[in-house]
Amino acid sequence: MAANNKTYKPDALTTNPTLLWIAGVLSVVMMAPVAWLVGLSIKNNQELMLGTDSVFRLPYTAVNYLNILQTSRVFGWFFNSLVVASGQTLGVLVLSSLAGYAFARLEFPFRRTLFVIVLFGLAVPEQAVIIARHQMFNWFGLHNTYLGLMLPGLSSAFGVFLMTQFFRAIPKEIDEAALLDNASQFRIFWKIMLPLTLPAQATLGIFTFLHGWNDYWWPLISATKKDMFTLTVGIASSQTNFAQSEGLGFLASQAVFASLPVLVVYLIFQRHIVTAVSGGAVK
Amino acid sequence: MSASIKISNVTKHYGALTVLDDISLAIQPGEFVVFLGPSGCGKSTLLRMIAGLEDVSAGTISVGDARVDTLPPGQRGVAMVFQSYALYPHMTVAQNMSFGLENIKMPKEEIKRRVKAAAETLEIGHLLERKPQKLSGGQRQRVAIGRAIVKEPKAFLFDEPLSNLDAALRGRTRLELAQLHARLGSTMIFVTHDQVEAMTLADRIVIMHDRRIEQIGTPMEVYQKPATRFVASFIGSPAMNFLPVTAVQNNPGGLAVTTVGIGTLQTAIHPQAGFSPRGATLGIRAEDIVVLPQGQTGTPLKAEVIERLGDRSLVYGVLEDGTKLTVEVDGRSALVIGDSLHISFDPATLHLFDESGQAHRTGGD
Numbered sequence: 001m002a003a004n005n006k007t008y009k010p011d012a013l014t015t016n017p018t019l020l021w022i023a024g025v026l027s028v029v030m031m032a033p034v035a036w037l038v039g040l041s042i043k044n045n046q047e048l049m050l051g052t053d054s055v056f057r058l059p060y061t062a063v064n065y066l067n068i069l070q071t072s073r074v075f076g077w078f079f080n081s082l083v084v085a086s087g088q089t090l091g092v093l094v095l096s097s098l099a100g101y102a103f104a105r106l107e108f109p110f111r112r113t114l115f116v117i118v119l120f121g122l123a124v125p126e127q128a129v130i131i132a133r134h135q136m137f138n139w140f141g142l143h144n145t146y147l148g149l150m151l152p153g154l155s156s157a158f159g160v161f162l163m164t165q166f167f168r169a170i171p172k173e174i175d176e177a178a179l180l181d182n183a184s185q186f187r188i189f190w191k192i193m194l195p196l197t198l199p200a201q202a203t204l205g206i207f208t209f210l211h212g213w214n215d216y217w218w219p220l221i222s223a224t225k226k227d228m229f230t231l232t233v234g235i236a237s238s239q240t241n242f243a244q245s246e247g248l249g250f251l252a253s254q255a256v257f258a259s260l261p262v263l264v265v266y267l268i269f270q271r272h273i274v275t276a277v278s279g280g281a282v283k
Numbered sequence: 284m285s286a287s288i289k290i291s292n293v294t295k296h297y298g299a300l301t302v303l304d305d306i307s308l309a310i311q312p313g314e315f316v317v318f319l320g321p322s323g324c325g326k327s328t329l330l331r332m333i334a335g336l337e338d339v340s341a342g343t344i345s346v347g348d349a350r351v352d353t354l355p356p357g358q359r360g361v362a363m364v365f366q367s368y369a370l371y372p373h374m375t376v377a378q379n380m381s382f383g384l385e386n387i388k389m390p391k392e393e394i395k396r397r398v399k400a401a402a403e404t405l406e407i408g409h410l411l412e413r414k415p416q417k418l419s420g421g422q423r424q425r426v427a428i429g430r431a432i433v434k435e436p437k438a439f440l441f442d443e444p445l446s447n448l449d450a451a452l453r454g455r456t457r458l459e460l461a462q463l464h465a466r467l468g469s470t471m472i473f474v475t476h477d478q479v480e481a482m483t484l485a486d487r488i489v490i491m492h493d494r495r496i497e498q499i500g501t502p503m504e505v506y507q508k509p510a511t512r513f514v515a516s517f518i519g520s521p522a523m524n525f526l527p528v529t530a531v532q533n534n535p536g537g538l539a540v541t542t543v544g545i546g547t548l549q550t551a552i553h554p555q556a557g558f559s560p561r562g563a564t565l566g567i568r569a570e571d572i573v574v575l576p577q578g579q580t581g582t583p584l585k586a587e588v589i590e591r592l593g594d595r596s597l598v599y600g601v602l603e604d605g606t607k608l609t610v611e612v613d614g615r616s617a618l619v620i621g622d623s624l625h626i627s628f629d630p631a632t633l634h635l636f637d638e639s640g641q642a643h644r645t646g647g648d
Binding site for chain 2: 171173174176177178179180181182183184187191192195196
């Protein structure tokens with residue numbers, strides 16, 4: 001009975017007025033900058049120069065979005081971001097799955113040591129290796145190439161760790177049954193194990209895509225030619241000066257445009273993101 | 284198709300730890316053999332070594348005429364049913380059953396035929412398009428067996444397959460397994476720690492303890508003629524009564540044994556050469572103790588606890604010197620706690636174990 005009561009107990013958040021108010025206030029705090037950005041993007045520059053409170057007054061205009069279509073390089077940057085983020089996502093999923101399976105299931109020399117070394121990767125900040133990486137990419141002529149923008153993101157210690165833990169959680173008897181079913185090691189990985197890790201793949205894919213899409217630091221260093229900018233670097237380069245006395249609305253409209261794919265990804269994978277953030281994906 | 288299985292001097296080490304020590308065993312084609320023993324005795328390890336899921340540290344394993352201990356699991360001609368069933372969760376029942384056949388590139392028509400035939404045998408034809416999470420425990424168990432059947436293996440290996448089922452379903456599945464064995468005539472090895480499963484299913488029971496085989500025999504052999512004190516204590520419910528032996532005297536009819544609690548009993552046992560009474564114990568099963576009718580005098584026993592099981596009752600009693608003894612009485616007995624009853628012993632049903640636990644039997648056995 002207790003279990004049944006628990007099952008049908010309404011969520012505390014929907015019944016407790018205090019919690020509901022706190023959640024409402026937090027939502028407003030989180031959403032206000034986004035709403036403001038959208039407001040800025042539909043105002044012309046003259047009005048914005050009179051004060052940002054003009055966001056709350058008519059008239060509104062679509063001229064900034066028309067400017068994106070006519071003059072901005074944002075579509076090229078958008079394409080670059082899409083290629084880099086998608087490439088990194090695909091690469092991380094492939095590499096992390098293979099590495100995770102190997103660490104979780106295969107016997108090979110120095111397996112534990114190698115896994116610990118991979119985990120150390122979680123503790124090393126990107127800034128600590130950036131000069132060496134820049135020099136190395138320079139030697140190989142990888143700057144201002146898609147490969148150069150993608151490569152650093154492929155070595156995902158988090159991805160390997162996540163997939164290793166997920167593979168470990170799958171009962172070993174499943175692989176043993178497949179071994180008795182005469183399946184090769186690759187067939188076990190491909191036909192049995194990989195499909196069972198789809199929740200983890202979705203989680204990792206979403207995080208990797210969002211990270212690749214929002215990454216600013218490495219593209220800023222690696223992409224020095226304007227046509228190789230990603231969205232983050234490109235939009236930042238549109239900022240004419242600190243006070244931004246010109247093109248504020250245009251800048252805001254580019255930022256809104258840049259956010260749209262992330263919003264789409266979120267809407268499509270909302271369930272997986274919530275599960276991932278709540279930790280359920282790695283159970 | 285069924286094949287013999289021969290295990291010769293097999294040993295298993297994990298580093299310095301020995302989990303199986305010099306095991307030898309021959310299983311006949313079509314035989315149903317049960318590995319029985321307490322947790323940690325090595326029975327599952329032995330089964331997994333036959334399956335190829337564990338390496339053999341020393342010794343050889345043959346299935347039919349072929350030595351298989353160097354072959355990968357899929358090429359040994361055996362099929363295994365796991366305790367957790369180990370069905371592939373993302374595949375339907377039909378896909379689960381056909382996966383092994385696809386791996387050996389069997390023609391699709393033949394796969395279809397075998398899956399259909401196995402599904403009919405196990406009455407799971409209506410479940411073929413379902414995924415495992417939509418099945419009950421009993422249905423999953425059938426699918427796991429079906430996955431083994433379609434391979435038409437030389438031997439079936441079962442690793443405690445009934446332990447996840449409730450009591451009623453376990454009893455029913457036990458019966459169905461026995462019927463399946465009769466129908467297929469295949470060699471089957473079944474691992475369990477449940478003596479009821481072992482006694483009801485096995486042609487022969489292999490009782491394992493502490494890395495070794497204690498005894499191999501038919502269910503009634505291991506019950507009636509336990510080779511060691513461990514077997515005597517492990518097989519049978521309630522466990523056999525054991526009384527410390529204080530002295531023995533060699534009589535022409537057999538050994539006269541003096542024990543704590545009962546005094547001197549004439550047995551039909553002729554011990555092997557070198558038998559020493561030091562550390563020896565006398566074993567008596569509860570149902571072998573004779574309860575004397577009222578008016579007849581024997582060894583008095585006072586009932587402390589009575590377990591009523593329906594057709595019979597178990598009396599947990601105490602002798603005059605405080606020695607505890609379990610006696611089986613008829614279920615209709617009106618005996619109540621505190622009552623005294625008089626008991627005696629049939630010399631032919633007594634068991635004698637030396638200090639090392641080895642049994643000394645009645646003449647000729």
